[in-house]
Amino acid sequence: MNNLRVTAASWLRNGTFRAALVLAVFLLAWASRQLGGLNIFLINSWLVLSLPLVIAAIGVTLVIFTRQFDLSAAGVVTLANVLLTTTLSQQNTWVAVVIVLALGAAIGALNALLVIVGKLPAIAVTLAVLIILNGLALVILPAPGGRVSKELVQLITGPLFVPRSLIIIVVLALAWLVFRRTRLGIYMFAVGQDEEAVRLSGVSVARVQFASFTIAGALYAVAGVVLSAAIQTGDAAIGSTYLLQTFAAIAIGGTAFIGGSGSVIGTILGALTLTVIPKFLFVVGINGWAQTIFTGALIIVAVLVGAVSARSESKKKQTVQPPPDVPADPHTALIPEGAGR
Template sequence: MNLQKYRADLIRFQSFIALFLLCLALSIMSDKFLTVSNAWNVMRQISVNICISTGMTLIVLTAGIDLSVGSVLALCGAITAGLLRNGIEFPSGNLFIGFTLFGAVVAGILTGSALGAFNGWAITKFKVPPFVATLAMLTIARGLTMLWTQGFPISGLGDTFLYFGTGWLLGIPVPVWISGTIVLIAVLITNKTRLGRYIYAIGGNESASKLSGINVSKVKITVYTIAGALAAVGGILVTSRLDSAQPNAGTSYELDSIAAVVIGGTSLSGGRGSILGTVQGAIIIGVLNNGLVLLNVSPFWQQVVKGFVILLAVIIDKSNSKND
């Protein structure tokens, strides 16, 4: 009995243990790691992944997956930057539509929401596996990004827009405030609302959820829509921080997002996990990325290390699932 309790406690705090050991190792190997400036740098960097991973968690809890978040991030960031910088011009009608900062940001988020809703619609309407549907959207969104930008960065977006990604509020970076607010709302949704209960129910047993009267299609479309909107928020933060919308932005972000979700204890089979666990996973990924840079590890080896970390997390997840 004591052994079972010990094992349960170990599983519950495995993310904290991994984070502590990682920080301890990096602090020994690099004297730059345990500094205030580096800590805020890590928090600013992981804010984007937290936004994306929050939406990814909701999807994975329904036993789904979204491989398109990186491309959606790039497209929404580019659309926001393009509308803010250039507006929309209709030469045939001699018409020009300019966008305020608020209008451009809303347009970017609505674009992400629409792409996410399309993913959910394709998955529920045509029974396309989430892996295939979102893989197709990955290619579509990346192609649309190239068409929108013509392959060139969109820069010079103004100091007000830069505040989203580089500003400070009450001594804390603005991206941290934004991602923290998103996490708080997502925690309330998953723990205190009917939608949250439905998400867990669908991931636990979709057939039983249908028989109990849950509109599974509606819930899934809602979840993918939220994930698309949060990817757009991440795109706006990245674009703001760089003062430039890069056509190739968001490459491999979906891998960091999935890694954060799995490391945070959310089961890829659905029905088990939490938003706060994902935040812990995102912090681990962020600290790992930061540590590898401080140690001057080659970017190629960084990919190898992160790949093994993801594989290890999935193995642990499967092992925990068998023993439940």
């Protein structure tokens, strides 16, 4: 019995497991109250609308791993959507997508330069970039409209026995499992844990953080592309919801905002939870502000549970002596315990 309790407590300390548990609860609750149950159409619709948030939240998570902050995600998503549906709508679809992705990466790199080289506060810089991008989007498209390439729409929402959005989400999760074991993935966690230790090991902290901002910018642009395919129009205000939802997904997914720990898979599960909650609340007759209050309360609970779990884990580590063995690979030595689960 004691072993069972220890195992259960260990699982509950895992942010990814907690996120999976919360998602499972809401999915089952939605399925039980949905008239006629869930079908492939409802599931596909949910996943298509979830995918942009999933991708944008992954980008923000990578930045947070390195103990930085990025508020520009919503701005990049909005600008990508507006450009694809207006200025670039006459271009070859895939050329337009490449241009948007390159622009997203460039914005991420600009954020990195201002924060890392310019030594400016990340919150101030990325908030300013968000405001500028939202302004540009309004100049380009003052009112909702524009068109989205049928090829792009078909790629994301096209008919398939297994929803294409689900396939993309699984691919993202598998890519993360590979990436977290690469040197860059290891260094991201290590920088978030202890910048000085990473610096003394000969690794450039600035390069790691620069890479995280740049990759994040490209991911925000991908989210904008996917969102454009999902809603099939342009809207300069469409990205505003992503400003807070990306951080909410990260909180539910169990990633600490102090950096150095967490998992992209947890973020994916958190994003899926955020988009299934309104559907569950709708079928039980709760709408409007009540949904917002409920979601906010859930986020607070998730953060509190994560904080309590982190303190418990910290106390546990203080009572256990570290093993004397030194890893043969110096890069492996930088992996924080429990990171990337």
